[in-house]
Amino acid sequence: MSASQSAVRSRAEAVAVSRTFDWMILFTLFFVVLGGYHIHYMLTGGDWDFWADWKDRRLWVTVAPIVSITFPAAVQACLWWRYRLPIGATLCVLGLLLGEWINRYLNFWGWTYFPVNFCFPSQLIPGAIMLDVILMLGGSMTLTAVVGGLSWGLVFYPGNWPVIAPLHVPVEYNGMMFTLADLQGYHYVRTGTPEYIRMVEKGTLRTFGKDVAPVSAFFSGFVCIIIYFLWHFFGKWFAKTDFISDEDL
């Protein structure tokens, strides 16, 4: 092509073309990241995310933040360092939640008839906003990993508290005491119902009573710091624009 030729007829057309590409890029990025993030999240933390009776004070609080900080860290690495867009984490989480809500409503309820108040997804938006704001204000990957990663883990349980609290009240049923969420699970039997499969409230930590959730969140935040570093570098690698030359093939 000739460098002197122009691809557009006017500046107005150039602006319009540029805006149209923005929307097409955003659509594609949103849905591809949604798909990748969703398949990752549902297969590494999904069971805790699917069911209210898996949303315990210990493993849900520990596992969900650790496995969910991955894609936000990677997408931030591209959108912030290349385009100064402080929306990487929020974009990922909004995509994930859209995919999850559509599924819980149309499939969990619509196909297999689990009530939505038993299979609602975990809330991740508060952590995502904090991660993006810390990166935007600090402009530092290290600061975002340490402060943002820790915040991501710590804010998860409080962020979900308004939804989960009513389901964690104790009830007595046939002489046994458990939570309302456990009672929901008791009535909605699934192939993942047997207690050797359901991973909740394991270990001796539960005897610490009220300390379980904060300790789990703190441990989760610690691991999130490490995972953030790792996935930030993954994100930078995936954002490369390298070609393999014909000779290498």
Added chain:
Amino acid sequence: MAATTESVKADAKEAPLLNKFNLFAGLMLYLVFYSFIRWYEGVYGWSAGLDSFAPEFETYWMNMLYIELVAEVIIASGLWGYIWKTRDRKVMSITPREELRRHFHHWVWLVMYGWAIYWGASYFTEQDGTWHQTIVRDTDFTPSHIIEFYLSYPIYIITGVSSFLYAKTRLPTYHEGLHLMYLISVIGPFMILPNVGLNEWGHTFWFMEELFVAPLHYGFVFFGWAALAVMGIVNTEVMTLAKLLKKDLA
């Protein structure tokens, strides 16, 4: 004067940079098709999909599987063959405007890839979780698998490879060499399909219950990460488009 009139006429006849019909028709095609599929699941999942040894299972589900497999092979070979056969052999000598038009067409493919990935990796994959938490599987070819693994995954593979082939055969940017992240973003999600072999082998060997976070499923997770390579494509495209439009946007 005459020359100006001719030029205006030529402009009026020129194809639009973005074919909006293709874009919206493509999006609607997948939406309408998958809505039909979801309706089919809702009706025949419960009425004919619970027992794989029942004759109605053969009628409504195994026949569905056979039809979709044949259709996918025909569509994939036809589409990929067409894109390759009609490739531009002088791709490096096209005008900047033609290059811009082709980038728009390329992005229609990429939008479709994103849309197909959503249906496959998000909608039908998590749907599989709730079906198998409800119905104990007695076959590898359950109603949700017949849709998820053997319909929605091949559709995004066909779309992704078509997009890659279009870029490789029509755009100067991708003409020489192979774009590493483009390859990963197409081959990674493709590898989820062969990984079904591991998944089914494991499910027939270890357990009948459903645990979505079981290590057996981590192959899907690993290849799902490849979706992030779309960022490499976006970066390459932004650099190319900036070069094409820079002079006029300055």
